[in-house]
Amino acid sequence: MNTSSRTTVIANYVLLTICALVAIYPLVGVFLASLYPSGPTSAPSGFALPPTFEWHNYVTAWQQGKFASSFRTSFIVAAAMVPASVILSVIAGYAFATMRFRGSKVIFYLFILGLIIPTEATIVPLYYDVRAMGLLDTYWALIILETSGEVAFGIFWMRAAFLAAPKSLLEAARIDGANSWQTLWRVMVPFARPAILTLTVLCFADSWDEFFLALVFTINHMTAPAGLASFSGRYTQDVALVSAGAVIVAIPILIVFIFFQREFLRGMLTGAVKG
Amino acid sequence: MDISPNVVQGAVSTVGKRARRWGKQDKRERLPGEARRIAYLYIAPAFILYAAFNLWPLVQGANISLFHWDGVSEGTWAGLSNYTDFFTDPLIREGYVHVLQLMVFYAVLPIALGLFLAALLSRIRIRGLTAFRLLLFLPLVITDVATAVAWTWVYDVDGPLSTFLRAVGLGRLVPAQGWLGDFNTALPAVGVFGLWGAFGFCLILFLAGVMKIPASLYEAARVDGANAIHEFFAVTLPGLRYELQVVVVLSVIDTLGTFDEIYVMTSGGPGTATSVPAYLVWRRMFQTSQVGSAAALGITLMLIIFAVTWAINKLMDRWSEDE
Numbered sequence: 001m002n003t004s005s006r007t008t009v010i011a012n013y014v015l016l017t018i019c020a021l022v023a024i025y026p027l028v029g030v031f032l033a034s035l036y037p038s039g040p041t042s043a044p045s046g047f048a049l050p051p052t053f054e055w056h057n058y059v060t061a062w063q064q065g066k067f068a069s070s071f072r073t074s075f076i077v078a079a080a081m082v083p084a085s086v087i088l089s090v091i092a093g094y095a096f097a098t099m100r101f102r103g104s105k106v107i108f109y110l111f112i113l114g115l116i117i118p119t120e121a122t123i124v125p126l127y128y129d130v131r132a133m134g135l136l137d138t139y140w141a142l143i144i145l146e147t148s149g150e151v152a153f154g155i156f157w158m159r160a161a162f163l164a165a166p167k168s169l170l171e172a173a174r175i176d177g178a179n180s181w182q183t184l185w186r187v188m189v190p191f192a193r194p195a196i197l198t199l200t201v202l203c204f205a206d207s208w209d210e211f212f213l214a215l216v217f218t219i220n221h222m223t224a225p226a227g228l229a230s231f232s233g234r235y236t237q238d239v240a241l242v243s244a245g246a247v248i249v250a251i252p253i254l255i256v257f258i259f260f261q262r263e264f265l266r267g268m269l270t271g272a273v274k275g
Numbered sequence: 276m277d278i279s280p281n282v283v284q285g286a287v288s289t290v291g292k293r294a295r296r297w298g299k300q301d302k303r304e305r306l307p308g309e310a311r312r313i314a315y316l317y318i319a320p321a322f323i324l325y326a327a328f329n330l331w332p333l334v335q336g337a338n339i340s341l342f343h344w345d346g347v348s349e350g351t352w353a354g355l356s357n358y359t360d361f362f363t364d365p366l367i368r369e370g371y372v373h374v375l376q377l378m379v380f381y382a383v384l385p386i387a388l389g390l391f392l393a394a395l396l397s398r399i400r401i402r403g404l405t406a407f408r409l410l411l412f413l414p415l416v417i418t419d420v421a422t423a424v425a426w427t428w429v430y431d432v433d434g435p436l437s438t439f440l441r442a443v444g445l446g447r448l449v450p451a452q453g454w455l456g457d458f459n460t461a462l463p464a465v466g467v468f469g470l471w472g473a474f475g476f477c478l479i480l481f482l483a484g485v486m487k488i489p490a491s492l493y494e495a496a497r498v499d500g501a502n503a504i505h506e507f508f509a510v511t512l513p514g515l516r517y518e519l520q521v522v523v524v525l526s527v528i529d530t531l532g533t534f535d536e537i538y539v540m541t542s543g544g545p546g547t548a549t550s551v552p553a554y555l556v557w558r559r560m561f562q563t564s565q566v567g568s569a570a571a572l573g574i575t576l577m578l579i580i581f582a583v584t585w586a587i588n589k590l591m592d593r594w595s596e597d598e
Contacts, residue, residue: 015395019407019478020410024410026422027414027417027425029429029435030424030428043433045435046438089321091321092318094317095314095318100314107322111321111322114325114329116581116584117329118531118532118577119532120534120553120556120572121333121336122329123560125332126332128335129332144324144328145328149329152325152329180311180313205416211420224418228420242424242428245424247421250422254416254417257412
C-alpha cells in the first residue's frame with residue numbers, strides 16, 4: 001500500500017469517526033447530564049464530567065416521573081401487540097405468498113396502502129370510535145390500534161419472506177399429505193424463522209416508540225414515551241432529572257438493539273417502509 | 276380517489292424492487308397453481324382488524340370533514356369549506372411552508388451528505404464497519420421522544436450548544452430564550468434534530484448499496500480516466516438509484532407526518548413558528564375544538580402524501596428506465 005492510499009484510508013476513518021461522534025454526542029451528553037446534581041441551579045454543560053455522580057437521580061426520576069406505571073403499560077401493550085401482529089402477519093402473508101385467489105391483488109394493495117396512510121388521517125374518527133367502545137384510557141385501545149397498523153408492514157414483510165421459500169419445500173409437504181395449515185406451521189414457519197424474528201424485533205420497537213396514539217388515547221395509562229413527554233413538560237427546570245428520565249425510557253430499546261443488532265439492521269435497511 | 280391505485284403501485288414497485296435488490300425474487304409465477312378459497316380464512320383476521328381501524332375511519336373522517344363541528348354540539352354542514360381552507364387559512368399554509376422548510380433538513384441534507392460520504396468511502400474497504408454502523412444507527416433506534424428531550428437540553432440557553440459558542444467567543448449568537456424559544460432559530464433547530472436522526476440511516480443504506488456495485492464498474496471508469504466526480508455520476512449514483520428511491524420516499528413521508536419532536540420540543544411555538552400539519556390536526560381536534568377542520572386536515576395530509584409518493588416513484592422509475 002503506498003502512502004497516498006494510506007492517507008486516503010486514514011482520512012476516511014477520521015471522517016467516519018466524526019460522523020459516529022456526532023451521532024452519539026447528544027446521547028452521551030444527556031447521560032452525563034443525568035448524573036449532575038439535580039435542581040434548577042445545576043446547569044450541566046455537556047462537555048465535562050459531573051462534579052459528583054448522582055446516581056440517585058435515577059431513583060428520583062423513576063418515582064417523580066411515575067415510570068413504574070408507564071413502563072407497565074408499555075410492556076403490557078407490547079406483550080399483547082407483538083405476538084398478535086406477528087401471528088396475524090404470518091398467517092396472512094402465507095396466504096398471499098402461496099395461494100391464488102380472487103381479489104388477492106386488490107386486498108394486498110389495500111394492506112400496502114396502510115404503509116403510507118398517516119395516523120393523522122384516521123385519528124379524528126378513531127377517537128370517537130374508541131370512546132364509543134368504552135376503551136378510552138385502556139391498554140386495549142393501544143393494543144388494537146397498534147396491531148391494526150402493524151399488520152400492513154408485517155404482511156408485506158412475511159409475504160416477501162415466504163415467497164423466497166423454494167417451491168420444493170411446499171411440494172414435499174404436499175406429498176407428505178400435509179394440509180395448508182400444517183404446511184404453514186411445520187414447514188414454512190421454520191423456514192422463515194429469521195424473518196419472523198426480525199419482524200418481532202421491529203414490532204417491539206414500533207410499540208415501544210409509539211407516542212401519538214398514547215397521547216391521544218390515554219391519560220392514566222400512558223406509555224413510556226408519553227410518560228416522559230409529560231414528565232419533561234412538568235420538570236423543565238431540572239435538566240438532570242429530565243435527562244435521567246430520557247435515559248430510563250431509552251434503556252429497554254437500547255438493550256433490544258444490542259441483542260438483536262443484526263435483525264434491526266436487516267429490518268430497517270430492507271424493510272423500514274414505515275421509517 | 277382515483278390516484279390511489281397508482282400510489283399503491285408506486286409503493287409496491289418501490290418495495291418490490293428493493294426486495295429484488297436484496298435477493299428476494301418475486302416468484303409469483305411459480306406459486307402452486309391451484310386456486311384456494313381457504314386463503315380468505317387466512318387473511319380475514321388481519322383484514323378485518325385492519326379495515327375496521329384503518330380503512331373505515333377514512334370514510335368516517337371524510338364524512339366528519341364535511342361539517343363544522345366542535346365535537347360536542349350538533350354539527351353544521353360545511354360542504355368542502357374545510358378543504359378550501361387549505362388555500363385561505365394562513366395557519367394551514369404556514370404549516371405546510373414549515374414542513375417544506377423541514378424537508379431540507381429531514382430529506383435533502385441527509386441524502387446529500389449520505390451520498391457524498393458514501394461516495395468518498397466507496398473507494399476503500401472499511402474494517403470495523405459494523406461498529407460504525409451500530410453507532411450511526413443509534414439516533415434512529417432510540418425512542419423519538421427520548422432523543423427529542425435530549426436535544427431540548429442541547430438547545431437550552433445554558434445547554435451544550437450555547438456553552439460551546441460562548442467558549443469560542445460567539446456568545447452573542449445565543450438567543451436569549453434558547454434556540455427553541457426564538458422565532459428565527461426554532462424551526463432550523465428542529466430541522467437539525469431531524470438531520471441528526473436521518474443522516475446515519477442514509478449513510479448506512481447508501482454504503483450498503485455502494486458495496487453491491489461491482490468493483491469492475493469502478494475499475495472500468497478509472498481506466499477511462501474518470502475522476503472522482505465523473506465516477507460519482509457515472510457509477511455510484513446510478514448504482515444507488517433503488518436506495519435513493521426508498522430514502523426519498525421514506526424521508527418525505529416522514530417529514531410530512533412530523534409530530535413527536537414538535538410536540539416535545541416546541542409545542543408548535545414560539546407562537547406558531549414550528550407548527551406543522553400533523554400538529555395542527557392534533558391541536559384543532561383536542562385544543563380548539565375544530566373537529567371538522569381537523570378531519571379535513573388529516574385527509575388532506577394523506578392525499579398529499581399519496582400524491583407525493585406517486586410523483587416521486589414515477590420520476591424515479593423514469594430515471595431507472597433511462598439508465
